Amino acid sequence: MKNLKFVLTLIFTLGAFSLSAQNGKIRGTAFERATGEGMWGVQVVIPSTGAGAVSDFDGKFEIEAAPGTYTIQATFVGYNSVTISEVVVKAGENTVIEAIWMEEAVSEIGEVVVTAEAIKTTDIALLTVKKKSSNLIDGISSQQIKRSGDSDVAGAIKRVPGVSIQGGQYVFVRGLGDRYTKTILNGMEVPGLDPDRNAIQIDIFPTNLIDNLVVYKTFTPDLSADFVGGTVNIETKDFPDEKTTSISFSTEYNPSMHFRNDYLTYNTGGTDFLGFDDGTRDLPFDGRNGDIALPITGDPEIETITRSFNPNMAAKTANSKPNVGLSISTGNQVDFKGLKLGYIGAINYSNTTTFYENAVDAAYVKPANNSQYELVADTRFTGPLGVNDVQLSGLAGISLKSDKNKYRVQAMHIQNGTSRAAYRTRVRSNNNFNTSYVDNLEYTERFLTNVLVAGEHYFNGNESSIEWKVSPTFATINDKDVRITPFTDDAGNITINAQEGGEANRIWRLLNETNYVAKVDFNQNFSLGGRESKLKVGASNIYKTRDYEIQSFGVGIRGNQNNLNLNGDADRLFAEENIWTPSRGTGVYMENNFNLSNSYEGRINIIGGYIMGELALSEKLKSIVGVRVEQYDQWYTGVNQAGANPNDPTGIVYNDDNVMSSFNFFPSVNLIYNVVENANIRASYSQTIARPSFKEKSTAEIQDVLTGRTFIGNIDLVETNVNNFDLRYEYFFGRGETISIGGFYKTFSNPIEMVRQSQAPNDLQPNNVGDATIAGFEFELRKSLNFITPALENLSFISNVTITDAKVDIDANEALGRENGLRTGENFSSTRSFVGQPPHIINAGLNYTDYEKFWEASLTYNVQGRTLAVVGINRTPD
Known part of the structure; x- marks a missing residue:
């Protein structure tokens, strides 16, 4: 009998488990229409079965149901109920309702009825956030990114109104870039990946x-104060509402670049295809440990050191392969001891090849004769260039959520390797237009590792919340064994001529930067005159360190190089028979060109705090008022050119000295007037700041052997103070449609720009220049073409235009330089354009979406006006 009971119990248990396993789940999110935020406490039920759930603090809910088609209903006291029909549940699967919009009850409306298909669009969700945001914001959703087909953030972000990309990597908002535009990851600051810029290279994402x-185009006190053009927030994926697994493969073919037998490359490492070097290009000798003896000493170690360097110096031809890409991602959420456990994992790989059959890079100057107007080439490079870019990245994260708490841990690693090979003809006007033939081999590897640990906690009936985040980021950029070999043609005699064309060089450049960021925000909802308002206070700490060094080596030749039989072949430099030995007495040897002024270290610490209130002053007018305070400190370790020589009394040495310390208040006022239900007028004013980078506020003197230009740091730089004014009118039609028109105006005190030196135009130094102003106009339209004919309901037009006028006052030094470069009959204005500021940015596109057959197509267009890159002086033009 006991055995029979056991068998029957087992049968019923397995049966019940089987029935449960055949059920499906309805998951979704309830949003409050007035705020665009997830809504807590919404009752979501299936009236026909009685099954239901209550949304949590994120607005999330989950209902288990047997397979079938249902109608569900969402209710909350004082709000219109929402009924959603045609919700299909399948066995063992999750049906996701991305958004249920809850609106406060109006007497004429008691219920809103929609179908499940009508709410599946993240574009609408993003526009709702934009409509209700305290800041003036623009953005692009993952859905729109998918339509445009952009593979990296640099390609996607330029479709946002007023945003452009420079050099394929650097984001400009309203024409302002570098120090004036900030990029953050999940709301947290991350280090840049370029020693020459105060910005992050966003093509790596x-x-x-x-x-x-x-x-974010307007400042509010909960953002960092170094905010001028705008702040770009890159939000990585969180765990999905249903189990998803995606695998995609892509390939691209360009007949002018791929399957070309004349593609240039060189002998690379065995792991280049994974985005990093396997050690083939490692530095074999640490130049910081001391000089390499000269051959005249007969020291045998010279030969040993020379042989330790990779002998490959010349580019070679090979067959170029087409571009390939692979991405894999998976995610889900499951029940775990009464909690929701979510996870996500993703891997992305790309390998792209670019080839320019005749790349041109030239610098022009004005003729010495001021009656001549045509620019002449000072230096001109022409020739083939091959580039191979490999990127491998991964993301992994888990989240744990209860009714009142949510925890998130996420890690992301990105590695990128780029190799370049070129064989170029160089003509210089300053050496009688002699011709040089230059082999140029380069490799750059970039690494970024970011960890995010975050928590959210809700209490007092969800009227109060605390959100905290801790995020360390480790970044490295490593230029490994950059090789430049110039052969000069002197009346048919092809030699390496240090005086005419320069000597052969090999360079290693390393930057390590680490950011430690922590922040906490407290939110308290309260009633002001019976209207919902919010108080927000918070604090943050950002600590950065940077270590930067360059090691440079020259290739010297002892004796008559005609005996080496180089014949213009760079690879013969390190041929066995051409390396200097004590017995031979002639040949090639390595020279240590290490200069201490090329290296520096730095630290930055920023302690910030703020208080702000979102105050509903009337039914139509809301104000966001607050102030941020920041204590900024910067320390520097390094020497100037004279300081590199311990015997030079004019040398300046810094040893972890505090070179900048400031305490500032940053007020902000934003006003939002709700003209009608779907229309807002926004006005804002704020004070913000822009600060010099590690490299700029330094005594470093760094020469670029490729361009011949020398960067000279400026330890006397001061901060740039900025006043920001914004005004915008926006109207939301619904279903992701909107139109907006606005203007902005900014004033700059002590802006920082790169300026050429009067006596040495190839020397560039950051300076605080004259005061500047920027005025701009912005327009955006997203509209379905169904107003023309219902047949075009699925076709929509998207366009945004930004027009700017930026002026900088020319100071006395720049005025003198411009006067010296005037041609006969010319004059110059007391103002000029702002560096990096395009006069216009235009985006346009057509999107087609078939909601029934689930496919989309998009045609997009992007263009921006010419920008000033470097300010000219004397004969050197802008």
């Missing part, structure tokens, strides 16, 4: 890891 991109 693949779009398949991204949830959305949001651009």
